[in-house]
Amino acid sequence: MPNSYDIPDVLDRREGPHGEVVLRRHGDRLEIIANGCFLMDTSDGRSERLLVDAALDALDGRDRPHVLIGGLGVGFSLAHAAADPRWGRITVVEREHAIVEWHRDGPLSSLSARALADPRAEIVEADLVAHVNETSDTYDALCLDIDNGPGWTVTEGNGNLYREAGLASCARVLRPGGVLAVWSAQPSPEFEETLRNAGFQRVRTEEIPVARGVPDVVHLGIRPG
Structure with missing residues (x-):
């Protein structure tokens, strides 16, 4: 019988331009590991859903908004957004x-197949930091979940996103x-202050x-009208 002490089963391991990414099965959940850093798994999804819902609520009823x-990840945010006709x-x-x-x-298709088939949805294969710096597209909401938080990034280059210059790029789009x-694995008053300064x-x-430990959080800010 599987238990919490079982060694995870590696389903796929890839070396890419940003390092190693691994998909593994641990009991009844799937996990994504990037450069040895645990990113997320399929065990819950509450925080990913809150990320999307909090952004939509903050738009105060804007008609048919475009979200980036x-x-x-494991697809929770995409699936939740696609399930909402607003x-x-x-x-x-x-x-x-x-x-x-x-x-x-692959193994994650059971979580996202319906969302990927939604005509509103598209996937852009690009580095997020480069995308917000270079794209000519604009959005009503940015829901960002690429790291474990502003102070706990998967790769060093991601850290620029959470500084004033990176947040200015977010505001631009x-x-x-x-x-x-x-999204962040822990609260960050310092990041709140950086948002205000930006x-x-x-x-x-x-x-x-x-149940235990520091709560996950979603940091929110509005671009002035």
Whole structure:
């Protein structure tokens, strides 16, 4: 019988331009590991759903908003957005080709197949930091979940996203009154202050209660109109 002490079963391991990415099965859940750092698994999804819902709520009833989801992960955010008819376009930016393949025809397809078939949804294979710096597209909401938090990034280059210059790039691709929502494994008053210094308004943090330890959070800020 499987138990919490079982060694995870590695289903796929890839070396890409940003390092190693691994998909493994541990009991009844699937896990994604990047460069030896645990990213997420399929055990819950509450915080990923809150990320999407908090962004939509902050848009105050905007009609058919366009959301950019930063990071495909195990697909919870995409699936939740696609299940809500209030969203207009849903763009997911994912830099790891392996993760995209795991969703299209691999073990994660059971979680995301319906969402990927939704005509509103598209996947852009690109580095998120480069995308917000270079794209000419604009969005009503950015829902970012590519790291374990502003102070705990998967790769060093991601750290720029959470500084004032990176947040200015996020603001550039947001339409007036648009919302930035950033998932984190722990609260960060320092990041809240950086959001304010970058010009975001109505900055706040929503917590996701957990059984033990520090709660997951979603940091939110609004681009001025």
